[in-house]
Amino acid sequence: MTDFNATRRAFHLPAGITYLDGNSLGPMPIGAEQRVAQMMVGEWSEMLITGWNRAGWYHQPRKVGDRVARLIGAGPGQVVMGDTLSIKVFQAVSAARVMRPDRRVILSDSGNFPSDLYVAQGLARAVGAELRVVAPEEVEANITDDLAVLMITEVDYRTGRRHDMKALTRKAHEHGVLTVWDLAHSAGAVDVDLLGADADFAVGCTYKYLNGGPGSPAFIWTNPRLADEAEPILQGWMGHAAPFAFDLEYHPAKGIERMRVGTPPVIAMTGLDAALDVWDGVDMADLRARSIELTEAFIHGVEATSPDLILNTPRDPAQRGSQVSFRHPQGYAIMQALIAEGVIGDFRAPDVLRFGFAPLYNDRDDVSQAVEVLGEILRKSSWDRPEFHQKSAVT
Structure with missing residues (x-):
């Protein structure tokens, strides 16, 4: 049984803040600060370039990838880290498209x-x-039969609606279509099972529910039955079969290693590795049950106290991820008022108030506090102040 009180204690959660925006950026794990400092002082500072071998930096993308694999229903040696999510999307979709040349x-x-x-x-x-x-x-x-690739984000970033990965993948395969699943709002939030669904490719970021920090590296997974066949258009040095042979012609590495592109972001990946320590004792079925408990309580609480808000998320928990969205014409101003009162969610155009529930650190007290503050803001119309209507660069 997962001890969610222990996982909550593993995070730095500022006093007086109810944080419901882990679906945008997870909070800092307490262990990350020390781990990154140790890497910089004990490795980069002292080892210099020899750290690629002595400290294992070169193999870090696979080592950390194995830790992510467990959380998404993948196996050892099937996930590699590095670059940004957009690059990994490009790699996966381009590789799938090449494998269906007549479509x-x-x-x-x-x-x-x-x-x-x-x-x-x-x-x-x-x-x-x-x-x-x-x-x-x-x-x-x-x-249909004319498709080459089905490219889907499993959990909708605005509504929280969750696609049925297994059913859509099965139908895609019946029509000879390859699937690319974006797990940006799934990894660390729901019980993903890539191998069970027989998906083809998957990608995701690590700064949301995996709490790797701003800009932490993305991951990519290729089904083992395709790993030695897939060839992305974006071919990088680190994905070469022998990078330090400095061959002028590209020859892909075996398996998932060919999905490496540029030099690994070692400092950022060290922080992510520390963040993944928190997951060592977490059962994904427990995580999913806790997520449903929190989102159900929030929906019922908001609907009882804030009737002017319209639910924008599937009511059936089986059809949603670990977030809840409500709509209101003044959604942006309402969210700014909430943030000013210490309840942090975010806003998505045109009118969506979005709340992410991360079972590792969110609890029923967070739900109660958010429901109470949101209801008070709407009852008093305290959102209708000039500063709350002034839009910032990041919403």
Whole structure:
């Protein structure tokens, strides 16, 4: 049984703050500060360039990747870390597209995160493919024989709606379509099972529910049955079969190693590695049960105290991730008022108040506090102040 009181104590949570924005940026694990400092003082400072061998920096992307693999239903040696999520999306989609040379359509949905769509748009223009975007609920009906790739974010960043990975992957395979799953709002939030779903590719970031810190590196997974066949368009030095042979012609490394691109961000990955320590005693079924408990309590509490808000998240917990969204015409100002009162969520255009629930550190007291403060703000219309209408660069 997972001890969520112990995992909560593993984080630095500022006094007086109810933090419900872990689906944007997780808080700092207490162990990360010391681990990064040790790396900088004991490794970078003293070892200099010899740290690539002596401290194991070169192999860090696979070592940390194995730790992420357990949380997403993947196996050892199947996940590699590095670069940004957009780069990993490009790698996965381009590799899948190459493996279906007679097909030219990439299917996604309008609930996908815009940057994934931007990447697919650019790739489609470059290779003469077509990006087809449909409503989230219309994805299954649009899986047809002309598709090369199905590119889906499992949990919708605005609504929290969760796609059925196993069912959509099964239908895609029936039509000869390869799947790319973005787990940005799934990894560390829900019980992902990539191997059980027989997905083809998956990518994700680590600064949300995995708490790796701002800009921490992304990950990529390739199903083992495809790992030695997949060849992404973006071919980097670290993905070469023998990087230090300095061969002028690219020859891909075996397996997931070919999905490496640039030099690993060692400092950031060290912080992520420390963050993953918190997961060592966590059972993913317990995590999912706790997530449902918290989101159910929040939905019921808000609907009872703030009737002017409209639920924007599936009511059935099986159909949502670990976040809850509500809509209101003055959503931005309301969220700024909440933040001013120490309850931190975020806003997504055009009118969505978004709250992420991270079972590692959120509890029922957080739910109660957020419900109470939100209800008070709406009752008193205290959101209607000039400073709360002034939009910042990051919302």
